Amino acid sequence: MKRCIVFALLTISLGACQGYEGPTTASGIVVDRHTGQPVPNATVQVSGINSGLGAGGTSPGNTFAADAQGRFSLAFEASRDRNYTLLAYTASGYASGYGDAPLLTAGRKNDNLLVKTAAPAWVKITCVDDPPLSKIGLTTTGYDGSGDDQVVGPGNFSFVRPIGSNSPGSVYWRILDIQGNVTKSSQPVNVANFDTATVTIHF
DSSP states (O other): OHHHHHHHHHHHHHHHHTTSSEEEEEEEEEEETTTOOBOTTOEEEEEEEEOSTTOOOEEEEEEEEOOTTSEEEEEEEEOTTEEEEEEEEOTTSOBOOGGGOOEEOTTSEEEEEEEEEBOEEEEEEEEEOOSSOOEEEEEEESSSSSOEEEEOOSSOEEEEEEEETTOOEEEEEEEEETTSOEEEEEEEEOOOTTOEEEEEEEO
């Protein structure tokens, strides 16, 4: 009886492992994450994520070309010690993030996938030095990254930073003057694909 139970458990265990390695296929379409429209001629990349206790890190895998309608079909050999996702990018600047990357079932067919991408956009921040010339610090946030802290002096200046496209938001700033007073303000922005918004700060 015990042998039967052990054999049954072994059979279940082996069955559970099946599908986690070996030939794996994926097909679908690369789209703009905001509009849902196909993104033509993207490169689709298989990304392997180390699995298991204490695992970390990713490794890029094979790349495959999507067609002019954003469609792709690919196959690769999966390893049991990795989880797999799909990323996509284009020469024009579209790219997908890990938060949007579809997770693949290794050793199986993965069909009708949507690989979401976003186009780049930028914000140009123009800083105008208005009288009285007593401002000494400027902090700006609301775009990609952690923001900028700058010591400011006399004169106008500007800088450009990347920002998510088609994502309504705001650029925020904080101005410090020589007396320690702080002035805060913001400007709403919603930048189209491949476009640049301008924010003007008077300090």
